Amino acid sequence: MAVTKKRSIILWLLWIAIVPLGLYLVYQHYPPPEIDLWNITAFTVLAILTALMPLNINGTPMYLVQCVTIAVFLKYGLFAEIILSQLTVLILLFRSRSDEPRHIRLPFNSLMFFVVSAIAGIAYMEFGGEIGSTVIAHILIFGLIYEIISILSNHLFLYMDDMFMGVNKSFFSLDTVWDFAITLLVFPYAITLYITEAYIGATALFLLGIPFLMIAGLLRMYSSSEKVNIDLKKAGEIGHQLAARLSTDEVLDQFVIQVTKMFRLDYTYVIDYRDGELLMLRMFENDEFIKNQVPPVRYNKGIAGNVIVSGTPVIYDKKSEWDDIVTGYVPVDAESIMCTPIARNNKIEGVLLVASRKKFAFAAHQLKILDILSTYFAVSLEKAGYVQRAIATSERCGLTQLYNYRYLDEKLEKSMQKVKSGEIASLSLIMMDIDHFKSINDTYGHQSGNDILVKLANMIREEVGSEGTVARYGGEEFVVMFENYGKEFSMLFAENLRKRIEQHEFLIQSDLDSERSMEKVHITLSIGVSTAPDDSDEPNALIRNADRALYIGAKQAGRNKVAAYAK
Template sequence: MDALKKNHLTVFVLWLLIVPAGMTYVLINYPPVNPDWLTMIAFLGLALVTVYFPLNLNGSYLSLEQWVGVAVFLKYGLSAELLISQLIILPLLFRSRNSSSTPLINRYFFNSLMFFILSIASGYVFIILGGQFGSLDLYNLLFFGFIYQLTSTIFNQVILNFYLRSLGHKVSMLSVETVWDYLAVVFIFPFSITLYLLEAYVGVISLLIMGVPFVVVAYLLQKYNNTERINANLRTASKIGHQLADRLTSEEVFRLFLTRVVEMLNNDYAYILDIRKDSNKLVLIRSYEKGELLTLDVPPLAMGEGIGGLVWKENKPVIFKRKEEWEGIVSGYIPENVQSIIAAPISRNQEIEGVLLIASEKRFAFEEYQLKIIDLLCSYFAVSLEKAKYVQDAISKSERCGLTKLYNYRYLDDKIEQEMSRLMDGQLRQLSLIMMDIDRFKMVNDTYGHQSGNDILVGLARLLEQEVGNLGTLARYGGEEFVVLLPDYSKGEALKLAETIRQIVENHPFRIQSDLSNERETQDVQITLSIGVSTAPEDSDEAMALIRNADRALYIGAKREGRNRVAEYVK
């Protein structure tokens, strides 16, 4: 049995042992003071109305049903308040259905037990300190009434924190929610006293006098808050759109899009699925779970298969507010605790290219208006991704050799400056450079033709890529010269790598088709390399000097000494 189920069982057992017997004991020993059942039912009706019209201030709900509960307690005593607090639990849970993934029945037993303890604890403190029920004495009402409400809030925080800690959650006694709970005491208490006194002097009609304006104001505030929330989401979506437009690489676009969408919706999971035209499948290409970008190996989906496939087929967004709505549709991977799901097509030029799927462990986590905002964000994302691709292509063309596809001189020049700066800052110990030149390459061109020479350059580029790999930066320096820049490589290590490359090239046949022979036959050609090596900081402390020194070693130490050899720069 896992910890969560064990906690639920413990809560149920405690509820069974405490609440039924406790309710019976209180009703027998502390019956309502001067009960007026019609008025008590009216109080209950007002409490139920306040449940459905909470005040949402900056994302925190003020539980205004306490307004009625305090007045009932002061007028009729402990048992009346206990009954009303237990009767409003289910409406409260339905109102806050999107705040937890815990099943309703488990939440009921926990809240019922907690409300019972709060009523008993705060009620007994009131009685022990000498508070009087049904009194019109202002001192009794203000002092003891405030103590009663403050005690209830303190016990509520203690019990809730203890329970959350038992589930392994890290909680603080000074969180934003805690501060709002204590502010609610100050905010609600005057209304409770006013309601109590007005009912005492005017009668049950006072509940309508205060209740109707409250409902109207609460309803208007609720509508205003919803509008503000929508506007806030739209502003955030617009900001995300501008941020996406500023990103220059596809990876930056993916990362920003996933993290900012998750942050905006305050959810747990986000996935991007790509439609592969060659296989006509939907493939998961990016995953974001619990604050981490992950790589998941998930089987692809066909059109109409699973939620992603459904969005692909229908080409319109969908929203599921609880697990029961989608569990019969899902095919393949989905985290076990997920409840709510929202998914939207990613389209460009009126053609769907992928699907965004967002999931939450909370029930009713998403609202209908968010479908349109997600749809808007997907459009921003698709356009930004296309722009980033164009930018990357342009950068690649400016940084790459058109023939060999290796980095060119321009890129290498900037890279050496960057690495030399890192060396001077102490981020690197050493920086080595290997410069290679094909021996007698003009003879190759004269014998087999320039196209054959180009084929050899391309073949050599691929061979060097295999040998260098991720060790450093490989570039075509110009003509038949190639350079490898090696961060944190000593001269000895660079010389060893250079000699390995020299031997591999010497023994590697390059297959060409001679343009200058009568029958354009295919044949193998052998080439050799002369190589120079220079290292900073021992040979130089400037970027251009590092290149010049390697070039000097290549021509003086290798070319002049007979070619097909490796030479190091010597001062």
């Protein structure tokens, strides 16, 4: 903020010191010839219309107003060209989109246009150029000198400003090349406009100006449609990438990254709409995900809330347009914002909010593209959810929600490969079986037995936590697999689990009792432990070893015991 204020003060002081006095001196030393009011008015109108219709090349607006100002300079001299250029400064100030404040852009552009015009115009006349000449060779040679000096002066001014701001840029950049290229295109038209007007008067401005403006308009339309087509193609590619993701987290992350990349965003947020609240799901700032520490807000509050209520996407070009609306989290340096609902099956389920630190960062068609992307996202998210549920169904026991034998078999194979490759030092398998479980089913009913299985599964899952893998092996048998757990540590875990189960009271409803009373039941576990590579280095052998330890070492030894496999 301090740098911006300092820059503004310096620019305005320079403008006051140079532009008014410079205009006076130019008028005194290079006074304009007699000016036809109708003629100069026609030139001015053509210059204004040209300034309002820039071409967009590689995302950069190119203003072709030079074709008019050159003609005015050749006919009326330096003072008239400076006045017309200063008028176009005001047009460009309100027409162009920039994140730099207008109180800086106005003195900067006005000063730059004045200095460039003065240097190029004085050089033209000092080299021998004449105002009002109709000699073709004279006009072409000295006019081209005028244009080259104008371009070089313009880029020297910008280069010095970059140096003052501490920006390290090359003098001959891509912008310089484009300026020279545009000059080669504009200069012949400017000369033609000047010569034709010199012979037939202001009518030439309409004969040449109207086709020129029509062509410029068509080129703008073509450029805009090309940009839309490019963005639509990118959106389609993103849609295909999202469809290929098989988990909801992958879809979320890929969507955020690709949208940020496509629109060159500084901030991207995916917000969930649930139970009357807006909850932040993903926060992506300055090309990285950050931890969500934003509390939920009411669904109808702020920018996202307005989109939820209206169901309509919105776009804001600058902070002053949304600053009094926001109630939730938006970075303080954000300026441009786009926000669109995320709908699935005609129901809004979330909001996508993106932002840029630049003013006027987004075009209107980009909001529509963002809306299309949100639809792709919602469909892909739904598909990934179906896939995850299908995978969970195929990998999980329907009763206990533990992993099933199929998953355990695959996981055991992969873990054993880690042992063989040296990625992990050991692998332990703990197999357990409920003692006398058949008598529980016979006494209380099979549903009561299922209740015990579910509660036992929850207790085992709680004991293991994230350290290992828990699976239902079949019937009343359960398996726990630990990577990097040796036999001693696994035996200790098994013993602690056995004691906890032995002491626990399982509260169940007796289905075979006429009164269906609640009963307290105690159960015990017989447990076998086998470890790789000590006992075996093959998955199936490790299971058989644990099973053997369970039945021979624990069951046959009296049950309610922990036994290790012994060769």
